[in-house]
Amino acid sequence: MDSLTTNPENGTRYKDRLWRAGPDLTFTLNTPLYVNLYSQILFGEDSNATGFGKKATWWGGFVQAEIKPITELILYGRYDWIEGDRFDDTDVTINEVSGTIGPVKPRLWDVVVGAQYFLYENFKLIGEYRHGEKDLSPASPTIEQLKRTEEEAVFAGFRLAF
Numbered sequence: 001m002d003s004l005t006t007n008p009e010n011g012t013r014y015k016d017r018l019w020r021a022g023p024d025l026t027f028t029l030n031t032p033l034y035v036n037l038y039s040q041i042l043f044g045e046d047s048n049a050t051g052f053g054k055k056a057t058w059w060g061g062f063v064q065a066e067i068k069p070i071t072e073l074i075l076y077g078r079y080d081w082i083e084g085d086r087f088d089d090t091d092v093t094i095n096e097v098s099g100t101i102g103p104v105k106p107r108l109w110d111v112v113v114g115a116q117y118f119l120y121e122n123f124k125l126i127g128e129y130r131h132g133e134k135d136l137s138p139a140s141p142t143i144e145q146l147k148r149t150e151e152e153a154v155f156a157g158f159r160l161a162f
């Protein structure tokens with residue numbers, strides 16, 4: 001699939017060819033307790049990830065487990081991750097603007113735990129907690145370039161479906 005994007009740094013429009021492939025895996029048990037395990041693993045490539053002509057490749061996915069102790073309640077946990085190959089666009093200049101990403105070897109992950117309670121068939125309450133880490137540390141670390149952050153988030157809401 002091709003994506004046409006505008007680089008906000010230099011205003012240049014560029015085409016990025018996106019490629020994604022990977023398996024989905026599912027295992028469901030209905031008795032004596034409903035348990036659903038599923039996973040997706042994805043391999044990806046962006047031919048021109050930032051508009052400076054450099055290819056980015058990565059792989060990642062998620063694994064999630066759900067249990068249903070009672071009909072109205074679903075409890076779940078999920079682990080998401082992305083591992084990227086070394087990327088560097090800082091050696092390229094277009095219209096007097098140089099790339100700003102790299103050299104990095106990105107790694108992102110998070111863990112989510114949550115609950116969904118169905119008040120009605122089409123109305124549920126949702127509560128979720130997420131902890132994650134984005135590690136965009138350089139491939140050759142120097143103290144000035146370390147870009148590692150941890151994030152935590154709590155979500156509470158509802159979903160109404162028609």
